[in-house]
Amino acid sequence: MATPMSASELRGVWGTVLLPLDPDDGIDPGRLRAEVDFLTRSDLHGVYAHGTAGEFHTLTEAEYDQVNAVLATASSAVGKPFQIGASHPLAHASLARVRRARDLEPAAIQVILPDWIPLSEAEVLRFLDRVAQVAAPVPLVLYSPPHAKTQVGPDLLARIVTEVPAVIGIKTLDRDDAWFARMRSLAGRCALFVPGHRLASGLARGAHGSYSNIAALSPRGAAAWWRQMQTDPDGAADVERRIAEFFAAHVAPLAARGLGDPALDKFLAAVGGWADVGTRVRWPWVGAEESVVAPARADAWALLPELVIH
Numbered sequence: 001m002a003t004p005m006s007a008s009e010l011r012g013v014w015g016t017v018l019l020p021l022d023p024d025d026g027i028d029p030g031r032l033r034a035e036v037d038f039l040t041r042s043d044l045h046g047v048y049a050h051g052t053a054g055e056f057h058t059l060t061e062a063e064y065d066q067v068n069a070v071l072a073t074a075s076s077a078v079g080k081p082f083q084i085g086a087s088h089p090l091a092h093a094s095l096a097r098v099r100r101a102r103d104l105e106p107a108a109i110q111v112i113l114p115d116w117i118p119l120s121e122a123e124v125l126r127f128l129d130r131v132a133q134v135a136a137p138v139p140l141v142l143y144s145p146p147h148a149k150t151q152v153g154p155d156l157l158a159r160i161v162t163e164v165p166a167v168i169g170i171k172t173l174d175r176d177d178a179w180f181a182r183m184r185s186l187a188g189r190c191a192l193f194v195p196g197h198r199l200a201s202g203l204a205r206g207a208h209g210s211y212s213n214i215a216a217l218s219p220r221g222a223a224a225w226w227r228q229m230q231t232d233p234d235g236a237a238d239v240e241r242r243i244a245e246f247f248a249a250h251v252a253p254l255a256a257r258g259l260g261d262p263a264l265d266k267f268l269a270a271v272g273g274w275a276d277v278g279t280r281v282r283w284p285w286v287g288a289e290e291s292v293v294a295p296a297r298a299d300a301w302a303l304l305p306e307l308v309i310h
Contacts, residue, residue, distance in 0.1 A: 004137045005081070005107040007168035010191035011208050012045030013199070013226045014083065015215035016053050017071060018266055018277045025282050027063055029070075035275040036070050040080040042219040045226075046107060047075060050085030051171075051211060052145060053265035057089070058282040064097060072104040085110040086135075087143060091127060098131055102138050108168065110141045118149045121156055125163055132166035141169040141193075154182040161190045171211050174198045180205040196222065197247060200229050200240040214243065214307065216265040217300070218272040221307035228306075242303045250296040254288055263287045271296045272308055 017039065020031035039047045049071045050056035050064070059067070068084055075082035084106045086097035091114040101109050111131055113119055119127065132140055142160065144152045152160070152170070160167050169191035183192055183206060194202035196212030215222040229236040250271075251264055259267075262281045267288040269277045281287040300308045 004139050005168065006139070007189050007191050010108065010141070010169045013196070013210055013212045013215055013222045014046045014048050015039050015042065015044045015212060015219045015222070016051050016265065017047065017049040017067060018053060018216065018262075018269055018275075019055050019067075019282070020275075020277045021280050021282065027066065029066075031276050032067070032070055033074070035277060036074045038275055039219055040071075040074045040078050040082075043223040044080075044215060044219050045209065045223075046081035046083060047071065048083035048085065048110065048211060050087060051110065051143065052261045053213070053216065054085065055262045055282055056085055056087055061096075065100065068101065068104055072106070081107040083108045083110055083141065085143070087112040089115045095131060095134055098134050102135050106138060108139050108141050109135050110143050110171065112143045112145070113148060113150045113152075115149050121159065124150060124152070124156065125159065128160060128164045128167060132164050135166065139168040140164075140166050141171060141191075142167055143171045146173045154179065157183075157190065158186060161186055165189070169193060169208075174202070177205060180207075197243045198240065199226070200233070200236040203229050204233065204237075213261075213265055213268060216272070217268040218274060218307050218309055220274075221272075221304075221309045224309065225307060239304070239306065243307075246296075246299060246303050249299060250292070254292070258286075259288060260285060267293065267296070271300050273297070 017036060020028045022028050049067050071082055084101040086094055086101045086109050088094040088097060098109055113124060171193045174195055191208040193209050193211055194207045196210040196214035199210045212222050225239055254264060266277055266279050269275055270279050270293045279287040279290060
């Protein structure tokens with residue numbers, strides 16, 4: 001068994017596995033392996049599967065295991081840390097995924113809270129305690145998206161980290177200064193992960209890393225930007241300003257039309273051109289049209305030359 005990761009070790013920029021789809025919505029195994037090989041051989045801090053952008057909510061159990069096997073094999077071959085999302089709206093289905101993910105010895109397992117009926121605080125702790133028992137000794141990262149039925153605020157997170165110490169990190173949306181100030185009491189016990197396009201400002205306020213949409217645009221560019229944050233924070237902040245300009249011009253209009261995170265991250269990967277993932281997402285969701293990629297790519301090269309690198 002690999003040494004479990006601690007909260008103090010959970011840091012940096014992690015890239016997600018996106019699903020390359022055939023015309024019939026099946027996962028293309030060759031393109032999947034090529035994508036994962038690129039990610040695991042990049043200088044990202046790690047790679048993960050089955051976040052929202054990885055379309056975990058569309059996968060059969062056989063497909064879930066297929067992606068896990070590709071990721072675990074490629075990561076282990078080069079010594080790259082990897083995480084597996086075991087999320088599912090159904091609690092027992094999530095628990096079964098946790099059990100299978102644990103056997104692949106990831107650095108951590110990501111989970112969401114069951115998501116049909118909101119949970120009380122006691123139920124949140126009850127769920128996470130049982131998941132932690134099944135996952136042991138692999139630690140957990142709580143994924144708390146803005147659309148979740150049960151929102152995890154600072155007080156509840158403090159209870160979670162205290163009563164379920166296997167939870168070593170939280171993946172959340174962009175937060176304000178007041179939220180980060182309340183999180184300081186958890187320093188060393190819970191790594192805070194923020195959206196990739198807000199990582200420079202998040203790091204300055206106390207975040208520890210990102211499960212990064214900028215890594216979807218360019219894994220190597222995202223890793224280079226992280227290094228810049230350590231040595232040239234003012235320059236990194238300027239990159240974030242230009243990322244916001246690019247997002248306002250090309251990502252926000254797609255989101256305003258109702259395209260979700262899988263479509264947006266696949267669009268970014270197509271703009272970056274580092275992997276043959278495509279812009280299609282699984283039915284019934286809709287992806288970006290191929291026609292919007294070229295104009296965005298031209299703007300990315302002009303605005304963000306230090307990020308759009310292969």
